[in-house]
Amino acid sequence: MSNLTPRDASTRAADTDRIQVAQLLTEAASRGRLALSEYEQRLAKAYAAQTYEDLDRLTEDLPEAADASNRRGASSPAPKTLLLAILSGFERRGRWNVPGRITTFTLFGGGVVDLRYADFTSANVEIHAYSIMGGQTILLPPEINVEVHGVGVMGGFDHDVDGPGTPGAPKVTIRGFSLWGGVGVKRKNRKPNAPESR
Structure with a gap:
């Protein structure tokens, strides 16, 4: 199931969106949901993603994605x-x-x-x-x-x-x-x- 509504799917993704998906993939890998090789392949695709739809395809089969759907654009850097x-x-x-x-x-x-x-x-x-x-x-x-x-x-x-x-x-x-x-x-x-x- 998609994290985004169809009208939002073609919107261009920002760096913060790509970083959030990378974090989600890391969490899934740490829980054993992704093998190392698949995790690294998806991570490379996440960093190259242009739209929300591209990012969504990488996480649609992960339970962690449901919790992350409302976080797009909300991340902030960790303190120095x-x-x-x-x-x-x-x-x-x-x-x-x-x-x-x-x-x-x-x-x-x-x-x-x-x-x-x-x-x-x-x-x-x-x-x-x-x-x-x-x-x-x-x-x-x-x-x-x-x-x-x-x-x-x-x-x-x-x-x-x-x-x-x-x-x-x-x-x-x-x-x-x-x-x-x-x-x-x-x-x-x-x-x-x-x-x-x-």
């Missing part, structure tokens, strides 16, 4: 996030809401920001990553588009993120610097039955 590791570490893994801006800082510490299972709340995400005598890794799923503008001084800042993302998928821009440290940026495939966290 600051992740610090001073003589310690931080990890963001599993399912979590990715804000439009994240700042990470490691000083004699380390960190991991894993976006592979996360729910994007914005079509454009900025990550400001800083490492001083520490290190951090940013893991991206295959469909995400990425630009890296970081600088390493007597350290490293990865720029070699292989392959383009999916047209229409969220774009992550990574800026910052490392001093006697490192910022690693890598694309990594999802694994079936990944741990869920919130």
Whole structure:
């Protein structure tokens, strides 16, 4: 059953609509309703969708779609996030809401920001990553588009993120610097039955 009335089906979808459907698909996959391969196929189609009808086709067989039908256009980005590791570490893994801006800082510490299972709340995400005598890794799923503008001084800042993302998928821009440290940026495939966290 369609989530939209016929007159609304041909309306052009906005970035927020695509993001909401991506979140719905992630929820369905986490409940075991979609296999990993089918989830990733539907996710790519959701990001490329032009109309509500395109999006609706991707979710019409999912029970979660009935609860989401009234949310179109109502999403807002998660609040800005600051992740610090001073003589310690931080990890963001599993399912979590990715804000439009994240700042990470490691000083004699380390960190991991894993976006592979996360729910994007914005079509454009900025990550400001800083490492001083520490290190951090940013893991991206295959469909995400990425630009890296970081600088390493007597350290490293990865720029070699292989392959383009999916047209229409969220774009992550990574800026910052490392001093006697490192910022690693890598694309990594999802694994079936990944741990869920919130």
